Amino acid sequence: MPVPTPPPAPASPPAIVVVGHGMVGQRFLEGLAERGLTAAAGTARVVVLCEEPRPAYDRVRLTSYFSGRTADELSLVEPGFMERHGFELRLGDPAESVDRAARTVTARSGEVFAYDTLVLATGSYPFVPPVPGRDSEGCFVYRTIEDLLAIEAYARTATTGAVVGGGLLGLEAAGALKGLGLDTHVVEFAPRLMPVQVDEGGGAALLRTVEDMGLTVHTGVGTQEVTVGEDGSVTGMTLSDGSSLATDLVVFSAGVRPRDQLARDCGLAVGPRGGIVVDEECRTSDPAVFAIGECALASDGRVYGLVAPGYEMALTAAEVIAGGRAAFGGADLSTKLKLLGVDVASFGDAHGTADGCLDVVYADARAGVYKKLVMAADGTLLGGVLVGDAEQYGTLRPMTGTVLPVAPEQLVLPAGAGGPVALGPSALPDEAVICSCHNVTKGTIRAHTTLPEVKKCTKAGTGCGSCVRTIGQLLPRSRDTGLCGCFAYTRSELYEIVRTLGITSYAELLDSHGREAARGGDGCEVCKPTVGSVIASLAPTVGASGYVLDGEQAALQDTNDHFLANLQRNGSYSIVPRIPGGEITPEKLVVIGEVARDFGLYTKITGAQRIDLLGARVDQLPLIWTRLVDAGFESGHAYGKSLRTVKSCVGRTWCRYGVQDSVRMAIDLELRYRGLRAPHKLKSAVSGCARECAEARGKDFGIIATAGGWNLYVGGNGGATPRHADLLAQDLSDAELVRLIDRFLMFYIRTADRLERTSAWLERVDGGLEHVRDVVVHDSLGLCDELERLMADHVRGYRDEWAETINDPERLRRFVTFVNAPDMPDPSVRFVPERDQVKPDLDILAGPVLAVRTLEGTAS
Numbered sequence: 001m002p003v004p005t006p007p008p009a010p011a012s013p014p015a016i017v018v019v020g021h022g023m024v025g026q027r028f029l030e031g032l033a034e035r036g037l038t039a040a041a042g043t044a045r046v047v048v049l050c051e052e053p054r055p056a057y058d059r060v061r062l063t064s065y066f067s068g069r070t071a072d073e074l075s076l077v078e079p080g081f082m083e084r085h086g087f088e089l090r091l092g093d094p095a096e097s098v099d100r101a102a103r104t105v106t107a108r109s110g111e112v113f114a115y116d117t118l119v120l121a122t123g124s125y126p127f128v129p130p131v132p133g134r135d136s137e138g139c140f141v142y143r144t145i146e147d148l149l150a151i152e153a154y155a156r157t158a159t160t161g162a163v164v165g166g167g168l169l170g171l172e173a174a175g176a177l178k179g180l181g182l183d184t185h186v187v188e189f190a191p192r193l194m195p196v197q198v199d200e201g202g203g204a205a206l207l208r209t210v211e212d213m214g215l216t217v218h219t220g221v222g223t224q225e226v227t228v229g230e231d232g233s234v235t236g237m238t239l240s241d242g243s244s245l246a247t248d249l250v251v252f253s254a255g256v257r258p259r260d261q262l263a264r265d266c267g268l269a270v271g272p273r274g275g276i277v278v279d280e281e282c283r284t285s286d287p288a289v290f291a292i293g294e295c296a297l298a299s300d301g302r303v304y305g306l307v308a309p310g311y312e313m314a315l316t317a318a319e320v321i322a323g324g325r326a327a328f329g330g331a332d333l334s335t336k337l338k339l340l341g342v343d344v345a346s347f348g349d350a351h352g353t354a355d356g357c358l359d360v361v362y363a364d365a366r367a368g369v370y371k372k373l374v375m376a377a378d379g380t381l382l383g384g385v386l387v388g389d390a391e392q393y394g395t396l397r398p399m400t401g402t403v404l405p406v407a408p409e410q411l412v413l414p415a416g417a418g419g420p421v422a423l424g425p426s427a428l429p430d431e432a433v434i435c436s437c438h439n440v441t442k443g444t445i446r447a448h449t450t451l452p453e454v455k456k457c458t459k460a461g462t463g464c465g466s467c468v469r470t471i472g473q474l475l476p477r478s479r480d481t482g483l484c485g486c487f488a489y490t491r492s493e494l495y496e497i498v499r500t501l502g503i504t505s506y507a508e509l510l511d512s513h514g515r516e517a518a519r520g521g522d523g524c525e526v527c528k529p530t531v532g533s534v535i536a537s538l539a540p541t542v543g544a545s546g547y548v549l550d551g552e553q554a555a556l557q558d559t560n561d562h563f564l565a566n567l568q569r570n571g572s573y574s575i576v577p578r579i580p581g582g583e584i585t586p587e588k589l590v591v592i593g594e595v596a597r598d599f600g601l602y603t604k605i606t607g608a609q610r611i612d613l614l615g616a617r618v619d620q621l622p623l624i625w626t627r628l629v630d631a632g633f634e635s636g637h638a639y640g641k642s643l644r645t646v647k648s649c650v651g652r653t654w655c656r657y658g659v660q661d662s663v664r665m666a667i668d669l670e671l672r673y674r675g676l677r678a679p680h681k682l683k684s685a686v687s688g689c690a691r692e693c694a695e696a697r698g699k700d701f702g703i704i705a706t707a708g709g710w711n712l713y714v715g716g717n718g719g720a721t722p723r724h725a726d727l728l729a730q731d732l733s734d735a736e737l738v739r740l741i742d743r744f745l746m747f748y749i750r751t752a753d754r755l756e757r758t759s760a761w762l763e764r765v766d767g768g769l770e771h772v773r774d775v776v777v778h779d780s781l782g783l784c785d786e787l788e789r790l791m792a793d794h795v796r797g798y799r800d801e802w803a804e805t806i807n808d809p810e811r812l813r814r815f816v817t818f819v820n821a822p823d824m825p826d827p828s829v830r831f832v833p834e835r836d837q838v839k840p841d842l843d844i845l846a847g848p849v850l851a852v853r854t855l856e857g858t859a860s
Contacts, residue, residue, distance in 0.1 A: 020121035024293035024310035026056035031318030039086025051094035124256035124294035133226030138234030158248035165253035205370035343390035348383025394470030398432035437463025451485035452517035486518035540797030570840035576638035581666035582609030651688030658688035660705030715762035
């Protein structure tokens with residue numbers, strides 16, 4: 001009887017080894033997962049050899065590490081991604097050699113990995129000019145998180161830093177050094193900053209703005225030598241024009257080179273100037289080996305140093321390896337970023353190299369704005385440069401190669417000078433690429449309804465972030481009344497959820513009531529401050545901390561709340577102590593004068609009957625407030641979406657026309673509602689008679705005295721859209737007045753939208769004033785007891801934020817300009833004298849304004 005033949009052993013899945021786990025390497029892994037090539041699916045074994053001690057992170061936002069973003073927050077690998085797909089990630093174990101004949105890779109650990117397909121994603125390395133002293137102590141490159149950690153540590157003992165290279169990364173590095181408290185120099189061999197991206201005019205505008213920020217720029221010179229002291233550490237630099245520069249720290253950021261040594265060693269073809277040669281499928285000279293990203297010399301003869309082409313190459317390779325067809329023949333080199341706070345963008349033929357092209361230019365040297373569109377004679381947009389104002393980038397870049405629907409000068413001129421026109425993304429065709437990082441078109445984006453959904457399903461907006469605004473404009477204005485892409489609820493609905501369930505943190509609210517796609521995320525700039533305000537207004541009721549800078553609450557606040565002060569245009573801050581009702585003793589007035597004199601502050605009496613002290617550095621705020629609190633002052637909350645002031649006239653105590661004590665009432669009301677967080681700022685006033693000297697009818701809630709008591713007006717507003725307040729109730733006693741204001745304010749806080757003043761809210765709510773009167777005066781909804789209880793919680797739980805801050809050493813630690821040099825003041829905050837006081841030093845170097853040149857046949 002024949003012996004049965006055993007079935008053949010099942011073939012093992014193909015092995016894919018990836019060398020390198022940067023941004024492009026991670027995108028390649030995501031491409032494999034999207035195509036089902038994973039160990040979890042049983043279709044492939046994927047091993048990733050990573051040199052760094054951490055998984056892929058966002059190098060585009062590397063500098064944000066110095067502004068508080070952690071390494072974990074920079075990570076591009078969502079929790080559980082590797083485990084879910086069965087990818088084997090070997091951290092700190094890079095590839096050392098490749099044996100193409102045996103199809104194996106040997107790692108630094110000595111472990112050998114067999115492969116069927118090898119993918120090289122080794123990236124690039126920083127180019128350091130071969131100058132003497134380049135390896136001295138105090139010399140760094142700017143490429144990885146470890147580089148940043150080393151720079152941060154060394155900067156603690158340095159006072160001056162220099163960056164060699166004025167390109168994208170060089171200016172990022174310069175901003176980081178300035179943020180670390182160093183006097184910073186930038187040395188650029190080219191005649192202008194960012195020579196690859198911007199032209200001469202754009203470089204000039206950028207230079208003026210950068211120098212105004214306190215950086216010293218040296219263009220048209222190179223580094224000849226890094227000089228060192230007897231201990232071997234950096235003391236300075238010698239430049240090619242013979243000048244010298246004293247510096248303690250040098251960062252080389254003079255470009256990058258393809259990291260192709262592994263390919264050279266195993267005999268793969270490389271370009272004459274570097275880069276692993278690949279075809280349109282991203283295959284190297286060995287069909288079993290692919291190369292993607294900055295290490296590859298693409299089929300069009302370019303090495304691409306931007307993330308967007310790298311992502312496109314990663315997906316091309318993933319598709320080909322999965323058995324599909326794809327090709328990478330080149331990519332868009334358009335760039336938009338914010339350098340040192342300045343918007344810089346270039347797209348298409350930015351330098352105008354095409355034959356017969358024409359420039360349309362607008363420049364405002366004082367404002368630091370430069371715009372240039374490069375046009376063909378037939379009106380086709382070929383490219384452009386935008387410095388200082390890149391608002392139109394999201395629309396202009398996808399229109400490159402098309403004839404503009406309007407005259408080009410209308411797109412560069414400011415309002416009032418013939419432009420700008422409202423040319424939005426709706427004018428783009430569906431095939432226009434909106435997100436160049438992930439090659440996502442307008443048509444693809446319009447298939448979705450919310451920003452989190454777009455990010456999750458297409459990855460658009462998750463790269464450099466420059467397209468997020470345009471994406472938002474493309475999303476439908478649907479019946480969805482949700483607060484934002486993170487919450488399907490309105491602000492008032494979120495208020496009820498927080499109040500009813502006693503939720504005390506933003507993360508808890510997002511994870512339990514956020515949209516599915518947003519849960520577990522970071523939220524957005526719309527919902528974070530909104531929820532922060534809701535939690536702050538309900539803090540005594542739900543048991544949350546009433547201090548807005550405690551724990552998670554600190555990250556939710558608007559800009560001014562971060563330091564409990566209003567940020568001014570030159571980087572200084574204002575101090576506005578509370579002066580209830582405008583009444584102040586001579587002794588307190590003297591204290592304010594002494595503080596202003598001792599700290600050199602600009603002093604001004606405001607229209608709200610307070611005294612503004614302007615020009616304080618952030619590190620001076622606790623010192624100033626210590627003296628003010630000791631004198632009996634407290635925060636005036638000029639920085640918060642909360643009650644500002646209750647203004648008053650002198651009332652019947654002094655005025656012969658007054659019929660009630662308006663000063664006493666104003667003081668009582670201001671002390672009752674101080675610190676009350678609301679959807680928007682709140683202002684009030686009390687007039688002692690019908691002559692209305694306190695201008696009460698221009699306030700959110702205003703009180704006018706009558707012979708029989710008080711009239712209460714609500715929904716008034718000054719500012720850009722003035723509105724007279726409406727009479728809510730009349731001839732009220734003191735107790736009745738306070739009770740109705742309690743109800744009105746809490747009903748407004750409960751039902752208003754984010755950033756909605758009482759005037760707009762009153763006009764928006766169904767039934768308007770009559771409905772509000774029914775609710776707060778006649779209790780038509782049965783809410784009044786609850787509204788009064790919520791206000792009682794606020795009054796009982798109020799604590800002065802500045803008094804709490806100056807008595808807590810841990811809270812005081814945030815009030816420094818430079819975390820690594822807490823005693824160093826911000827060198828960019830400068831003042832000049834004016835009228836026996838000071839004003840910000842904001843002089844901007846003026847230069848010639850370039851004329852607008854129109855195309856033939858277009859309107860002038």
